[in-house]
Amino acid sequence: MSTIFFKPKFEAATFVKLLKENYYIPTEAMRQRAWVADEKIYEESVKDPVGFWAELAKEGLDWFKTWDEAYRWQPPYFKWFIGAKVNASYNALDRHMGGWRENKLAIIWEPEPLKEPTVKITYRELYREVNRFANVLKTLGVKKGDRVGIYMPMMPETHVAVLACARIGAPHTVVFSAFSAESLRERLQDSEAKTLITTDGYYRRGKMINLKENADKAVEETIVEKIIVVKRIGEENGLKVNMVPGRDYWWHELRETAEKYCAPEVMDSEDLLYILYTSGTTARPKGVIHETGGYLTQAYWTCKWIFDIHDEDIYWCTSDIGWVTGHTYACYGPLIIGATLLIYEGAPDYPDPGRVWRIIEKNGVTIFYTAPTLIRMLMKLGDEYPKKYDLTSLRLLGTVGEPINYDAWMWYFNMIGQSRCPIVDTWWQTETGGILVSALPGIGPFIPSVAGRSFPGTVHIVLDDDGKPVNQIGGEGYLVQVSPFAPGMLRGLWKAHEKYVDAYWSKFGDKIYFAGDGARVLENGNFRFLGRVDDVMKVAGHRLSTAEMETTLARHPAVAEVAVIAIPQEIKGEAPVAFVIVKQGFTAPDPKELVKIVDTTIGPIARPEKIYFVEDLPKTRSGKIMRRLLRKLSVGEALGDTTTLMNPEVLESIQARIAAERR
Numbered sequence: 001m002s003t004i005f006f007k008p009k010f011e012a013a014t015f016v017k018l019l020k021e022n023y024y025i026p027t028e029a030m031r032q033r034a035w036v037a038d039e040k041i042y043e044e045s046v047k048d049p050v051g052f053w054a055e056l057a058k059e060g061l062d063w064f065k066t067w068d069e070a071y072r073w074q075p076p077y078f079k080w081f082i083g084a085k086v087n088a089s090y091n092a093l094d095r096h097m098g099g100w101r102e103n104k105l106a107i108i109w110e111p112e113p114l115k116e117p118t119v120k121i122t123y124r125e126l127y128r129e130v131n132r133f134a135n136v137l138k139t140l141g142v143k144k145g146d147r148v149g150i151y152m153p154m155m156p157e158t159h160v161a162v163l164a165c166a167r168i169g170a171p172h173t174v175v176f177s178a179f180s181a182e183s184l185r186e187r188l189q190d191s192e193a194k195t196l197i198t199t200d201g202y203y204r205r206g207k208m209i210n211l212k213e214n215a216d217k218a219v220e221e222t223i224v225e226k227i228i229v230v231k232r233i234g235e236e237n238g239l240k241v242n243m244v245p246g247r248d249y250w251w252h253e254l255r256e257t258a259e260k261y262c263a264p265e266v267m268d269s270e271d272l273l274y275i276l277y278t279s280g281t282t283a284r285p286k287g288v289i290h291e292t293g294g295y296l297t298q299a300y301w302t303c304k305w306i307f308d309i310h311d312e313d314i315y316w317c318t319s320d321i322g323w324v325t326g327h328t329y330a331c332y333g334p335l336i337i338g339a340t341l342l343i344y345e346g347a348p349d350y351p352d353p354g355r356v357w358r359i360i361e362k363n364g365v366t367i368f369y370t371a372p373t374l375i376r377m378l379m380k381l382g383d384e385y386p387k388k389y390d391l392t393s394l395r396l397l398g399t400v401g402e403p404i405n406y407d408a409w410m411w412y413f414n415m416i417g418q419s420r421c422p423i424v425d426t427w428w429q430t431e432t433g434g435i436l437v438s439a440l441p442g443i444g445p446f447i448p449s450v451a452g453r454s455f456p457g458t459v460h461i462v463l464d465d466d467g468k469p470v471n472q473i474g475g476e477g478y479l480v481q482v483s484p485f486a487p488g489m490l491r492g493l494w495k496a497h498e499k500y501v502d503a504y505w506s507k508f509g510d511k512i513y514f515a516g517d518g519a520r521v522l523e524n525g526n527f528r529f530l531g532r533v534d535d536v537m538k539v540a541g542h543r544l545s546t547a548e549m550e551t552t553l554a555r556h557p558a559v560a561e562v563a564v565i566a567i568p569q570e571i572k573g574e575a576p577v578a579f580v581i582v583k584q585g586f587t588a589p590d591p592k593e594l595v596k597i598v599d600t601t602i603g604p605i606a607r608p609e610k611i612y613f614v615e616d617l618p619k620t621r622s623g624k625i626m627r628r629l630l631r632k633l634s635v636g637e638a639l640g641d642t643t644t645l646m647n648p649e650v651l652e653s654i655q656a657r658i659a660a661e662r663r
Helices: 028-033 040-045 049-060 088-092 123-139 156-168 181-191 211-218 251-256 293-306 324-337 355-363 372-380 406-416 497-504 546-553 591-601 627-635 650-662
Strands: 016-020 023-026 069-074 077-082 105-110 119-122 148-151 172-174 195-199 202-204 207-209 226-230 248-250 272-278 286-291 314-317 340-344 367-370 396-399 423-425 460-463 476-482 512-521 527-532 536-539 542-545 559-569 573-582 610-613
Touching: 023 028, 040 049, 049 069, 049 077, 049 293, 077 293, 088 156, 088 293, 088 324, 105 123, 105 156, 105 355, 119 123, 123 156, 123 251, 148 156, 148 181, 148 211, 156 172, 156 272, 156 324, 172 181, 181 211, 181 272, 181 286, 181 591, 195 211, 226 251, 248 251, 272 324, 286 293, 293 324, 314 324, 314 355, 324 340, 340 355, 372 406, 372 573, 396 406, 406 423, 460 512, 476 527, 497 512, 527 536, 536 559, 536 573, 542 546, 546 559, 546 573, 546 591, 559 627, 573 627, 591 610, 610 650, 627 650
Parallel strands: 105 340, 148 172, 148 195, 172 272, 195 226, 226 248, 314 340, 314 367, 367 396, 396 423, 573 610
Antiparallel strands: 016 023, 069 077, 105 119, 202 207, 272 286, 460 476, 476 512, 512 527, 536 542, 559 573
16 A cells, blocks of 8 residues: 655644743744744634635635625525535545645544554545445435435544545435434434445444444334445454345445446535534434535634644544534544544543553554543543653644533643643534634643634624623623624524524524523633533533433333433533432332433433432422522532522422432
8 A cells, every 4th residue: 555654844842831820822833833823813804704714715625616605694594605616525535636645644543453453544545435435325326415324433434435425415414323223213314314324333342332233223214225334343253234135235245346436516515515413402403404615614724723734744533423523523624634534443441541542652643632521531540541652743632522621621731742732622513513712723822721712704702691792801601603604604404494593593683693602701802611501411522402311211101200400520521410200100210221211212421320219390480490400409509599489398308319319
């Protein structure tokens, strides 16, 4: 295999310096290396945001046709690069062909089993596989506009599947491989996917996970007609796979007879690229819609500038592709740039807690982007493991998914970055498509637990309950975005206009996008994020709906009513806690039964940390459950005003139940 594998040109020098206590800025060497180092970009970009993004779009992407109109806003909807023609797969692959990058490594894959070799794939090899598989999809009848389900772990074929769908204009909907069959089913039903791509299985903590078995259960009661299966493990290794004739096909068999080239579909900039389901305040996940041209523009520039990616870098984003971070920063963003991307199949602490650091040392990773949950977990295991490995290749660190606490930030900075690597603490959402708040490596500052400033070309402000700006330094409120909205932002929810309006454009009107997160105003336009202000939890960086969990737990025949809250958890950031009322005439079920329902319906990620059986729940006179009070009881905070409660006496009994469980 012909490859170009760069040796980093930089030396293990100090990239950041301490300006004042816990306030770091880039050194001059870092500023000279960074793509953006002039602070004027913040002011200049918002003088004409539409023109700013239009210039970036022209420079960053290859277009078949440029736009007639850069931005159109009809609240609460907006469009970018209207009339332009583009293709995501072409930008990730074709434009690298014919030049030196075609022989550069595109993907480095680390399987979980240590006995399996690292797989290295060049851009030319990835291009060939995507073309072949795009023709496989077309042969099976997939057309432009058809939705395709993808239920796969982190492996190269997952990226091939995503890019092949984009190549033929078939919107993909990727489902996290740890989600249950039922979670997959409802996403396939809602998206009306007729084709599903999956694997026979994968490895997790040394165990073989039979993913095809889950897929078989999921397609019941859907319109799925074809299932394409990657042979990851094989029956020769003891994994039994049921292949239904006429419905199920082996990936490798279809590949052998596929044509080698597939012309990329010419897509309108506002054509649908993918649907990604995310938890909200309702029981069913929301299908977030991302279009093509604007999303790719934002993915390219946020990835390039925030992670300061250069051709010699080895970049590792640990997110699973089932989440939006995996879409934007472990697939589209780095591949459009032409970066070398590392992906890993398994658990970060298998076969021991040094696995992450072993991978970094082995592959010379220079940029490492992960979640505070993983940082806290590895920090708790002590300094022994990172000290075993040479981490001097690292030059930039990143965090994503939830606010990072001070102690975790400092450990990450001092132990992993060896007090020299900048940390970009990024804020964004499934809905925003890409990072919208972060420090830039060539500008900074890098402050523990402070995300940074709005990405150039976007404007965020903090509003109080009355919708007035919070301008006082240290003031807190609701983070919102104002027009022109970032080009990678969602264009709606799949078949759910009213839900779209209610979720994002109702609190402060249809001209202001409300993110659902609280923030604190700091100096020079910096923000510190405070977490969700609605009933959405952030468990290990993954968004989970309390309503979805409550609906799931209420399926048990003995359960009358449920309230789910999130409480702080040292490793995961937040953990679900359930308060359950048992039906009259029933006895309280074994908590393991309820946990099993959650595992089966949503997935183990949503497993409640604690279940309390209570006689009643605190409610207002209109019948609304006061989850805020349950949260305060759970963490031992003062309750405050309870005069609006219909049943204030229940608080004492719940408090006694919590105290009894803790003894």
